[in-house]
């Protein structure tokens with residue numbers, strides 16, 4: 001099976017559109033969507049509708065922003081800008097889109113072929129996995145061989161071989177890594193809609209379970225248009241500024 005993996009789209013209609021246009025004619029069987037469809041960006045209806053209408057089967061999990069927008073959580077740990085955007089999004093999502101966000105499955109979701117998808121981590125959907133310390137815990141407590149996660153907005157990969165955990169990729173690189181037998185993996189595609197590795201381009205990833213190959217991609221999209229949309233809707237300016245910086 002070949003998978004197209006998207007995470008943290010964050011209501012960025014322009015970035016989502018650019019990625020989906022780019023992959024439309026590529027050969028793959030299913031999408032994996034790792035949560036945070038909405039929040040931060042000013043195109044939540046466009047993004048949710050794009051995900052609802054994906055042209056191939058999709059496995060999805062919800063993200064922390066999806067939960068707050070859907071009213072499942074209150075967002076007490078959100079900063080001012082994130083909370084303002086979540087409230088705006090909840091008010092502006094069309095009812096069917098809000099329902100779709102509310103009904104996104106809670107991760108982790110186990111898939112065939114030893115794959116698991118989650119938002120933060122399979123232990124806690126809100127956990128940030130930035131280092132081998134968190135990775136070590138997860139490998140020790142969750143049995144899947146290949147775990148795809150999002151939430152940090154940083155393309156990254158942690159590997160466990162035997163009892164040793166190491167970093168295979170961290171912070172904003174494109175490239176290809178082949179998964180080795182006997183190793184276990186935690187893999188993050190980076191963020192479509194709000195990259196935080198100082199590269200403003202939209203990030204996504206593919207995984208071929210037959211060749212066991214993971215590949216990270218970056219593509220440019222009209223950042224200024226996404227910024228203008230945020231400013232026009234009266235969302236905090238910092239949410240527009242950070243898109244150009246990739247932070």
Ligand SMILES: [Fe+2]
Nearest residue numbers: 008036063151
């Ligand atoms: Fe996110």
